Amino acid sequence: MKTSSTPVVVVEALTRRFGKNRAVKSVSFVVRAGETVALWGANGAGKTTILRCMLGLLRFEGAIRILGVDVRRRSVQARRFVGYVPQLIHLHPDLTVRETLEFYAQIRNVSPERAESLLREWGLEAHAEKPVHALSGGLKQKLALTLALLSDPPILLLDEPTAHLDAAARAEWLELLRRLKAEGKTLIFCTHQFPEVRALADRVIVLENGEKAAELTGEQFTRLWLRRGSLRLTLSPDDAPRALQILQHAHYDTEMADGLLVVRHVEAKRIEPIRLLLDAGIEILDYEWRAPIESPDWNAVPESERYGATVAVADNTPPAAAEQDNVHKGESQGFWGLVRLLARKEIRDLRRNRWVLLLTGVFTGLSVLLTAFGLGGVGETGGLVGFGRTFASLLNLSLLIVPLMGLLVGAMSLATERDQQTLHTLLAQPMTPSVIVWGKFLGAVAVLAAAVLIGFGGSGLILYAYGADVPPRQFLTQMGLTMLLGWACMALGMLVSALTRRAATAIGLALLLWLTLAFVSDLGIIGTAIALRLRAQTLLWLTLANPLQAFKIAVVQIMEGNLEALGSAGLYARDLFEDKVLYVCTGALIGWLAAAFVLALGYFTRKGAIE
Numbered sequence: 093m094k095t096s097s098t099p100v101v102v103v104e105a106l107t108r109r110f111g112k113n114r115a116v117k118s119v120s121f122v123v124r125a126g127e128t129v130a131l132w133g134a135n136g137a138g139k140t141t142i143l144r145c146m147l148g149l150l151r152f153e154g155a156i157r158i159l160g161v162d163v164r165r166r167s168v169q170a171r172r173f174v175g176y177v178p179q180l181i182h183l184h185p186d187l188t189v190r191e192t193l194e195f196y197a198q199i200r201n202v203s204p205e206r207a208e209s210l211l212r213e214w215g216l217e218a219h220a221e222k223p224v225h226a227l228s229g230g231l232k233q234k235l236a237l238t239l240a241l242l243s244d245p246p247i248l249l250l251d252e253p254t255a256h257l258d259a260a261a262r263a264e265w266l267e268l269l270r271r272l273k274a275e276g277k278t279l280i281f282c283t284h285q286f287p288e289v290r291a292l293a294d295r296v297i298v299l300e301n302g303e304k305a306a307e308l309t310g311e312q313f314t315r316l317w318l319r320r321g322s323l324r325l326t327l328s329p330d331d332a333p334r335a336l337q338i339l340q341h342a343h344y345d346t347e348m349a350d351g352l353l354v355v356r357h358v359e360a361k362r363i364e365p366i367r368l369l370l371d372a373g374i375e376i377l378d379y380e381w382r383a384p385i386e387s388p389d390w391n392a393v394p395e396s397e398r399y400g401a402t403v404a405v406a407d408n409t410p411p412a413a414a415e416q417d418n419v420h421k422g423e424s425q426g427f428w429g430l431v432r433l434l435a436r437k438e439i440r441d442l443r444r445n446r447w448v449l450l451l452t453g454v455f456t457g458l459s460v461l462l463t464a465f466g467l468g469g470v471g472e473t474g475g476l477v478g479f480g481r482t483f484a485s486l487l488n489l490s491l492l493i494v495p496l497m498g499l500l501v502g503a504m505s506l507a508t509e510r511d512q513q514t515l516h517t518l519l520a521q522p523m524t525p526s527v528i529v530w531g532k533f534l535g536a537v538a539v540l541a542a543a544v545l546i547g548f549g550g551s552g553l554i555l556y557a558y559g560a561d562v563p564p565r566q567f568l569t570q571m572g573l574t575m576l577l578g579w580a581c582m583a584l585g586m587l588v589s590a591l592t593r594r595a596a597t598a599i600g601l602a603l604l605l606w607l608t609l610a611f612v613s614d615l616g617i618i619g620t621a622i623a624l625r626l627r628a629q630t631l632l633w634l635t636l637a638n639p640l641q642a643f644k645i646a647v648v649q650i651m652e653g654n655l656e657a658l659g660s661a662g663l664y665a666r667d668l669f670e671d672k673v674l675y676v677c678t679g680a681l682i683g684w685l686a687a688a689f690v691l692a693l694g695y696f697t698r699k700g701a702i703e
Contacts, residue, residue, distance in 0.1 A: 098125045100247060100278055101146070105154040108141050115141045117302045118154070125246070128279040130289050132313070133299035134387070139282035140179065142299075143249050146280075147176060147520050150703050158247065171522040175240030178520075179251040179282070181232040182513035185225035186444070189216055189235060192224055193242070198433050199521050200243040201425045207242065214238045214268075230261035237268065248272065250281035254288060266291050286383065290314050298390060298398075305390040306398035320388060323355040323365055326378035335374050339365055430523050434531025435538070442501060442539040451497040455547040458489050463551040467558050483570065486551060487647045490574045491640055496606050498540055498578040502585020503602035505532040506696060507595040515701065525701035529693045533586060540578040544571060569650050569674075576681045577643040581609075583688035584639075590696040609640050636677070639684045646677035 101123035108116040116138040123129050131139040145152040148167025156163040161170040183192055190211065197207040211217050214234055219227065227235065233253060240248055253269070254262040269292055273279060283289060289296055293310035308316070327335055335353055339346040344365055345356040355365045358381070369376060390398060425433065442448050462485035506529070509515040518528060548571040555562050585602045592598045635641040 099123065100125045100159055101280065102157045103142070103146070103154070104156075106142065106145060106156060107153040108138075108145055108150055109153075115302050116145070116152070119299070119302075119304050120154075121297050121304070121307065123278060123280055125278055126276045128273050128281075128292050128294045130293040130296045130310075131280065131282045131299060132284065132289065132296050132387075133282075134284055136301075137299040138302040139299060140251050141302075143176075143251050143280070143282060144516075146249060147171060147174065148702070149516060149519055168522045168524055171520065172243070173245050173247055175243070175245040175248045176520045177233070177236045177240050177248070177250045177253055178516070179253075179255055180513070181236045182517050183224045183232070183235070183239075184514055185512065186223060186441075188221050188223055189227070190220040192235065193238065195433075195437065196239045196521065197242050199425065199430065199523065201429075202242045210238045210241060214241075229256050230258075230264070233257065233261070233265065234268075247278045247280070250279065252282050252284075254283075254285065286317055289317075298387070300390060306393065308398070316388060316393065317384060319357060320384040321358055322382050322384075323358045323362075324380045324382060325353040325355070325366075325369070325376055326351075327353055327369075327374065327376060331374045334372070335369050338368060338372055338374075342368060427524075427527060430527045431530045431534065434528060435535035438505070438532045438535025439538055442536065445501075445504070447500050447504075448497065448539065448543070451493055451500070452543040452546060455489065455493045455497070455543065456550050458493070459486060459547040459551040460554055462486070462489060463554040467555070483566070483647075483651055486548070486570065486574075487644065487651075489547075490570075490577065490647075491644060492610065494540075494544065494574055494578045495581040495609060495640060496603075497543060498581030499585040499588075499602040499606050500599060501536045501540060502582040502587070503589050503598040504595060505536060505586050506589040506692075506700070507592055507598035510593055511595040519701060525697045526693060528701070529586070529590075529696050533583070533689060536582050536586075537579055540582055541575050544575045544578060548574070566650050570647055573643055573646050573650075573678065573681070576678065576685070577639060580639045580681050580684040580688070581606075583685050583692065587688045587692040587695075590692040590700045609638055636680045639681055642677045642680040642684075646674050646681075649673045649677070 099122045103122070104120050106116055106119045107114060119138070119142065121129075131142060133139050141150065144150045146156055146158065146163060148163050148170060152164070156170075158170040159173050161173070163170045184195075187195065190207075193207040193211060194204060197204065211220060214237070216231070216235060216238060219231060224232070224235070233256075237253075250269075254265050257265060266288065269279065269281075273292060279292070281288070281292070289310060293313070296306075296308050296310060296313040297304060298306035298308070298313075325335070332348065332353060336346055336348060339353075339355060342365075344358075347354055347356075358365065366376060366379065465485075506515075509518065509528070515528075519525065548567075552567065555567075584605065585598075588601045588605065589598045592601065635645070
């Protein structure tokens with residue numbers, strides 16, 4: 093298909109810094125509709141960085157417009173017109189091929205029929221029920237391309253698409269890309285493989301050390317590349333010296349190497365050196381032409397030749413609305429639609445998480461056992477024991493297990509996506525980082541609520557079975573406060589997850605925080621109060637600064653309102669807040685929940701996701 097003169101991608105003075113190092117230095121280029129452009133360069137030349145800037149995954153200086161959309165200001169809308177295939181494919185490993193397609197189809201608001209059609213069209217139907225981690229490299233690449241095509245975007249960005257494939261898979265991939273090129277897709281791909289450029293590229297942008305070193309047509313690049321090949325001739329030892337003299341006299345760059353006569357800077361199919369030797373009566377026993385291994389010295393190439401295909405940057409890209417008809421379903425779901433989708437996935441993931449299953453089982457099992465053992469104390473009066481061993485046992489069990497579960501769930505939420513490197517795969521879709529935080533938060537809220545319900549439900553069934561006279565309002569209030577405690581600790585864990593880069597680090601910090609809140613803080617407050625002779629008022633505010641202590645005061649209040657068991661801080665709370673102690677403690681838990689979540693959301697949105 094012929095390319096259009098209409099530019100669909102405009103990059104102007106693109107600069108990206110990593111600390112003091114400029115990885116990309118004022119690069120400008122234009123890509124026209126239907127054109128296939130190769131970003132050529134060695135590792136570290138800036139190719140991948142440019143693609144990630146085009147997706148809005150990296151902060152940058154300069155300007156990038158995709159179908160008229162400013163990527164820096166409206167990256168989500170720009171990504172609706174782009175399909176992305178990264179060099180290393182990172183998808184959720186536990187999902188099957190079909191589940192992966194369905195998940196990303198929902199993100200792109202594409203019908204299930206479209207996903208099934210692509211599954212058949214690209215030869216993945218036989219592998220539909222395989223988990224992603226069981227796929228070969230070639231199949232993972234093909235799945236990534238299928239995901240990129242879900243919404244039928246007009247532009248595809250491909251980062252070294254054949255770098256990790258064998259020869260057969262590479263040939264198949266090139267054929268797939270030729271097909272997409274023929275269908276009129278605009279392709280921008282990174283490579284340092286000459287066969288890919290020769291097979292696909294209409295234009296080549298050469299990058300060296302983050303700078304644009306050349307911009308040529310595919311044909312110009314091919315000619316420049318091939319004329320740097322070498323001809324290797326096998327001659328008899330008697331003829332070799334005379335042959336070397338003849339070719340050097342004809343101004344060929346010639347030398348003897350490993351018993352072969354090597355003629356450098358000779359294009360493929362060029363037979364003049366061979367003809368010269370044959371005319372001189374020299375017998376050629378064998379010959380081989382070898383393509384060059386390294387790129388040319390671009391500084392030695394005349395500037396008129398280096399920039400023979402430069403397209404001027406002009407502000408005449410079409411508005412995005414003009415391209416809507418080319419997109420199968422470019423409009424992704426709305427903010428809360430995407431949040432619901434990610435929340436459902438988080439629920440699914442946590443239901444399979446061994447930590448969650450183990451802690452839910454421990455919490456439920458101990459709730460049932462402690463309830464059964466404590467039934468003899470229900471109905472007594474006086475202090476904690478008077479209110480019933482069951483409620484006291486559930487209080488202590490909740491203080492131990494529920495914060496640990498909440499902190500671990502929160503700690504794993506964002507850091508695990510980073511560890512699996514699926515975070516960039518999600519962010520390459522038309523969604524904001526805040527969608528990911530909200531989705532994971534609400535999914536974790538639902539799972540923690542279910543875990544608490546299961547634990548308290550088991551306890552409630554035992555109480556009902558034995559006919560215990562338990563006040564339902566107090567029992568349900570304690571259950572609600574336990575959920576709130578779990579959510580507050582989960583938000584703290586999510587803040588840890590947002591601040592760290594690795595899941596192991598986040599989990600370690602979450603465990604340390606749990607020990608601090610559950611044991612060190614309690615003992616520390618007591619020790620500090622004795623050592624410094626703190627006033628009751630100061631001791632109370634220090635107690636409320638720990639969500640576990642705020643939870644304890646609230647539960648003791650609803651049990652019978654006797655706060656003397658908590659010492660001077662409890663007495664001061666009773667005198668200061670009177671019958672509002674429960675509301676104050678509940679407000680403290682809500683404050684912990686809101687503050688930790690807002691901090692996690694703000695940091696991840698501003699610094700934790702987009703670098």
